[in-house]
Amino acid sequence: MSSAGFLSTPEPDEAARRLFDEDVADVGYVMNASRLWAYQPATMTGLFDLLGETAHGLTFRQRAVIVSACASAHGDSYCSLAWGSRLAGATDAETAAGVLRGDDGGLTDAERALAAWVRKVVRDPNRTTESDVRALRDNGFTDREVFAVTAFTALRLAFSTVNDALGARPDAAFRTSAPAAVLDAVTFGRPLDDA
Template identity: 30%
Template structure:
């Protein structure tokens, strides 16, 4: 549990109240990560703008796979759960359980596995990355723009997940996740 004191949704004012209202409209509640990160509403809005600039032009399935790989490498239960729920819009639950348990053995295309390997390596040992890592993506048909977007999506997840860890943010389990999916998303970390 975070030591950061946050207002209750009914007590928030100004930009924080607007941020809370957006989550209530979207999810029906204000997750712990929003409450803590909205302590700096300017940075929170900048984060939203950054993620929008990265994710908007990307294929949504691809973005979620990258995010799940980075969050898994970081052992971020909060991000795995939140994006596991979001991923259900683009990935069936059965496939998502397999991906969460071991994306190498989930029936993904070789290009998707390479992309997730790249996101995982960026999240665990980015200093060891070489041109060969990007070249592998190019060999699977990714354009320069797509390679940059993959790197940015994984790096952005590193920023957010690491901030949540550092601030001791409580992990919320989104409603509507089946027990097998919830287990696959977090028990493998």
């Protein structure tokens, strides 16, 4: 398996090289997901632009809760490690590991409602109910925010699905960059890359 998952790494065009350069500037290496999305870098850029537009108004911590709950409910180890690490930075490693395991005890009431909603959207969107939405409203979320959270979750799920289906493995760098509690909580999905 190559670092682009089940596909060979494409010959990078100018857009893919920009994607790779951004990775090197941000994290110091080219991420496996970027190697995969080098097939359609404009699609990844467009998706992330749409995610940014959809998440407008959500705090970084809320986005970290959403993506961590979404990725772990979906069984996506890559985004769970990436965003679980970010959530650990916004809270602490044990809280982030708990969210990845489905234990939201370290979160605020509003964040717990958010994580519960996200997991329902990921696992079985046809089983959500008016009372599920009411739980969000009772914790201060407006209908506009409920829509934004739901759309953001669905878009993150699309990103994870492409990565997972095409075999993108979490970057080897997570062995040293992710908190130990987050690494221990991610017992699902594809294993860490060997490279």
